[in-house]
Amino acid sequence: MSKINKNSFIPPFYQLATILEQKIYSGEWKPGQSLPSENELGREYELSRTTVRKCLNMLAERGLISAQQGRGTFVSRPSLDRATFVMDEFKVEMEQLGKEPGYRLVHVRFLKELPEFAINLGMTADQGILYYCRLLTADGETMAVEHKYMCYSKGKPILENEFQYKAFSEVIAINTDILPVRSQAILTAEVAGEREANLLNISLGSPVFKLQQVLYSNEGKPVGIGLFYYRGDRYNLVSDIQPLKGDR
Amino acid sequence: MSKINKNSFIPPFYQLATILEQKIYSGEWKPGQSLPSENELGREYELSRTTVRKCLNMLAERGLISAQQGRGTFVSRPSLDRATFVMDEFKVEMEQLGKEPGYRLVHVRFLKELPEFAINLGMTADQGILYYCRLLTADGETMAVEHKYMCYSKGKPILENEFQYKAFSEVIAINTDILPVRSQAILTAEVAGEREANLLNISLGSPVFKLQQVLYSNEGKPVGIGLFYYRGDRYNLVSDIQPLKGDR
DNA sequence: AAGTGGTCTAGACCACAAC
DNA sequence: TTGTGGTCTAGACCACTTT
Numbered sequence: 375m376s377k378i379n380k381n382s383f384i385p386p387f388y389q390l391a392t393i394l395e396q397k398i399y400s401g402e403w404k405p406g407q408s409l410p411s412e413n414e415l416g417r418e419y420e421l422s423r424t425t426v427r428k429c430l431n432m433l434a435e436r437g438l439i440s441a442q443q444g445r446g447t448f449v450s451r452p453s454l455d456r457a458t459f460v461m462d463e464f465k466v467e468m469e470q471l472g473k474e475p476g477y478r479l480v481h482v483r484f485l486k487e488l489p490e491f492a493i494n495l496g497m498t499a500d501q502g503i504l505y506y507c508r509l510l511t512a513d514g515e516t517m518a519v520e521h522k523y524m525c526y527s528k529g530k531p532i533l534e535n536e537f538q539y540k541a542f543s544e545v546i547a548i549n550t551d552i553l554p555v556r557s558q559a560i561l562t563a564e565v566a567g568e569r570e571a572n573l574l575n576i577s578l579g580s581p582v583f584k585l586q587q588v589l590y591s592n593e594g595k596p597v598g599i600g601l602f603y604y605r606g607d608r609y610n611l612v613s614d615i616q617p618l619k620g621d622r
Numbered sequence: 623m624s625k626i627n628k629n630s631f632i633p634p635f636y637q638l639a640t641i642l643e644q645k646i647y648s649g650e651w652k653p654g655q656s657l658p659s660e661n662e663l664g665r666e667y668e669l670s671r672t673t674v675r676k677c678l679n680m681l682a683e684r685g686l687i688s689a690q691q692g693r694g695t696f697v698s699r700p701s702l703d704r705a706t707f708v709m710d711e712f713k714v715e716m717e718q719l720g721k722e723p724g725y726r727l728v729h730v731r732f733l734k735e736l737p738e739f740a741i742n743l744g745m746t747a748d749q750g751i752l753y754y755c756r757l758l759t760a761d762g763e764t765m766a767v768e769h770k771y772m773c774y775s776k777g778k779p780i781l782e783n784e785f786q787y788k789a790f791s792e793v794i795a796i797n798t799d800i801l802p803v804r805s806q807a808i809l810t811a812e813v814a815g816e817r818e819a820n821l822l823n824i825s826l827g828s829p830v831f832k833l834q835q836v837l838y839s840n841e842g843k844p845v846g847i848g849l850f851y852y853r854g855d856r857y858n859l860v861s862d863i864q865p866l867k868g869d870r
Numbered sequence: 871a872a873g874t875g876g877t878c879t880a881g882a883c884c885a886c887a888a889c
Numbered sequence: 890t891t892g893t894g895g896t897c898t899a900g901a902c903c904a905c906t907t908t
Contacts, residue, residue, distance in 0.1 A: 385877060399803050399840050411893060422879045427894085443894045444886035454791040454837055455711040455848075457807035459859075463703040543702040555647050559705035559861035563811040563829040563854035579827055581811040589702055592647050606811035611707075613807035633896060659874060670898045675875085691875045692905035 378419050386421055387429040393419075394429070398438055398449055405451040409439065412447075457613035461559070461585065463541060464510050464518070473512040477538060480519075480573065481507040484526065492523055495588055497596040502526045504549070506537060509573065517608055519573045521601040525550050543589060546598045554589035554597055561585050563606075570603045581606030626667050634669055635677040641667075642677065646686055646697055653699040657687065660695075705861035709807070709833065711789060712758050712766070721760040725786060728767075728821065729755040732774065740771055743836055745844040750774045752797070754785060757821065766852040767821045773798050773845055791837060794846045802837035802845055809833050811854075818851045829854030 376393050378386045397403045410418065415426045430447060433439045441447045461467070468475040485503040492503075504526040510518040522537075524546050537545045543554045564584045571578045587600035624641050626634045645651045658666065663674045678695060681687045689695040709715070716723035733751040740751075752774040758766040770785075772794050785793045791802045812832045819826045835848035 387877080401801060401840070405801075413893085422881095424880090425878060428877085430894095441894060442887085444888080444892080446887095446893060451789075452791060452801075452803055453711070454802055454805035455789050455835070456714075457709045457805070457809075457833075457835070459707045459709070459807075459809060461705045461707070463701070466704075541699075541703050543700060553649055553652075553700075554702055555700055557702035557705070557861070559707075561705075561707060561859040561861075563831045563852075563858075565813060565827065565829045579813065581813045581829055583811045585705075587703070587705070592649070604811075610811075611809040613805070613809075635896080661874085670900095672899090673897060676896085678875095689875060690906085692873080692907075694874060694906095 378421065386419075387425050387432070390415075390419055390421065390426065390429040391432050394433060395438065403449050405449050407449050409447040409449065459611040460614055461561075461611065464520075468512045468517075471512070474514075476511040476514065478509040478511065479506065479538065480509060481505070485523075488523065492596075492599050495596055495599065497523070497525075497588075497599060500525065507573075512608075515608065516574055516605065518602055518604040519570060520603075522598065523600075524598040525552075527551070542587075542598060542600055546589060550597065552591045552597050555592050556590045556594075557587060558590070559585055559587045564603075566603070574603065574605050576605060576607070583609060626669060634667075635673050635680070638663075638667055638669065638674065638677040639680050642681060643686065646681075651697050653697050655697050657695040657697065707859040707861055709809075709859065712768075716760045716765075719760070722762075724759040724762065726757040726759065727754065727786065728757060729753070733771075736771065740844075740847050743844055743847060745771070745773075745836075745847060748773065755821075760856075763856065764822055764853065765856055766850055767818060768851075769849040771847045773800075775799070790835075790846060790848055794837060798845065800839045800845050803840050804838045804842075805835060806838075807833055807835045812851075814851070822851065822853050824853060824855070831857060 378389050380386060382389065394403075394409070403409070409415070409430075412423050412426050412430065415421070416423045419426070430439065430441065434441060437450055437453060439447055440450050462470075465475045483505045485499075485505050488497055488499045488503055504524050505522065507519065507521050509516055510520060522542060524542075527550050536548065540548075543557075547553045562584045564582055566574065566576055566578060566580045566582050568578060570582060571580065574582070576582075583602075583604040583606060585600075585602040585604070587602070588596050589598040589600075591597045626637050628634060630637065642657075651657070657663070657678075660671050660674050660678065663669070664671045667674070678687065678689065682689060685698055685701060687695055688698050710718075713723045731753045733747075733753050736745055736747045736751055752772050753770065755767065755769050757764055758768060770790060772790075775798050784796065788796075791805075795801045810832045812830055814822065814824055814826060814828045814830050816826060818830060819828065822830070831850075831852040831854060833848075833850040833852070835850070836844050837846040837848075839845045
């Protein structure tokens with residue numbers, strides 16, 4: 375049995391997690407099997423129950439085990455048919471890939487009326503709508519095009535720099551004094567229509583990812599909409615590896 | 623100032639989280655601003671520091687705040703341009719949507735050699751490969767088609783029931799005595815080729831999601847590959863709402 | 871030196887499940 | 890009744906940042 379080294383820089387709860395993780399991955403503890411109780415683990419490894427729990431929590435977050443009050447803690451069947459995909463801000467995503475993100479503004483317009491799909495999403499235009507359209511590039515190559523619609527307060531001046539380099543939610547917060555607090559996104563597979571094909575420089579009928587993003591205010595009202603079309607031949611989504619969160 | 627009700631069924635750490643969350647969403651505490659220290663919050667709400675920390679951990683996991691050792695805890699800028707999508711086992715996903723999942727076996731074959739894309743993924747065929755192809759339906763409607771490739775041990779008999787109703791990783795575990803422990807998935811937007819168009823009953827060139835899934839053994843060797851094609855007109859991905867994990 | 875978050879302890883009480 | 894996980898407390902020491 376491995377021991378906990380209390381003089382190590384690696385905190386005990388983390389050392390224990392590594393030990394238990396190995397028992398699961400090696401097959402010594404099989405799915406469905408119950409772990410020793412928290413008190414027992416505490417005795418075995420000479421740790422307080424609190425520390426043992428912190429370690430178990432970590433493993434539970436990663437889906438390796440699950441606890442049931444009154445019954446015990448059990449090894450989970452690895453859920454490998456489950457994948458999570460993360461789409462981050464374009465700039466962040468490209469930097470993670472080691473590519474240089476770039477933007478090219480194609481349109482900026484003030485609209486008196488909202489497009490139909492925006493109305494269907496429950497958005498209202500009290501004073502007017504600011505619309506803009508940008509090409510997103512990576513190392514100079516066109517990756518995607520985005521269309522954004524946001525409520526517009528007449529009083530505020532619009533600075534091009536602003537929506538050029540700030541996150542959409544910040545642009546909204548600055549221009550409307552409403553801080554978006556929640557968002558929802560829907561991802562669909564589509565083929566490029568004429569408008570998108572031209573913007574993305576691909577042939578009609580090429581595959582694209584379409585991402586529709588809606589930002590909501592604290593009261594649950596939509597205050598901004600983003601529509602993204604990613605080139606299917608240049609962009610794809612890769613599932614996250616096991617998260618391995620520490621504590622915070 | 624709201625108080626903590628210690629007789630409530632809702633545990634104190636959760637009550638506090640609700641209070642602090644509201645301060646953030648209402649704009650009373652703005653992004654970048656520092657929270658009161660953990661000791662201070664403990665005094666204010668008459669809770670131990672441990673309980674306060676548990677609550678802060680929850681908010682941190684959800685991305686509302688972030689802590690910095692020696693400096694303090696700060697309200698995060700809401701990252702609304704970040705979306706996470708979860709694709710679960712087909713059966714699970716359809717049940718969540720209130721639809722009846724169904725399967726139709728199209729092919730089962732033993733292959734002597736691996737297809738090229740599987741070799742490129744590092745898979746090896748020591749004894750042979752079991753390949754099968756199924757249509758996935760929801761309330762009778764064709765949603766997707768899957769192609770699966772797994773290592774095959776000659777000794778074991780293959781029961782049709784097995785790969786009809788068990789998760790891929792279980793089928794592999796039973797037939798090869800190797801427990802897959804890790805998986806990676808890649809999602810791309812494509813247009814249907816002839817084979818997929820026929821199977822999915824859509825016209826050539828229709829948009830589809832392609833999901834490539836690779837299962838790895840403990841030693842890091844690929845032991846199974848799944849290839850999914852989802853009809854773009856019937857399937858899309860919706861971002862997760864704020865997770866709101868409790869403790870475990 | 872003082873204040874902050876990060877970790878750990880020993881002990882308590884509760885809700886729940888199994889015997 | 891016993892054992893399990895879920896929650897909470899009061900206090901300690903550490904590492905890090907700021908003054």
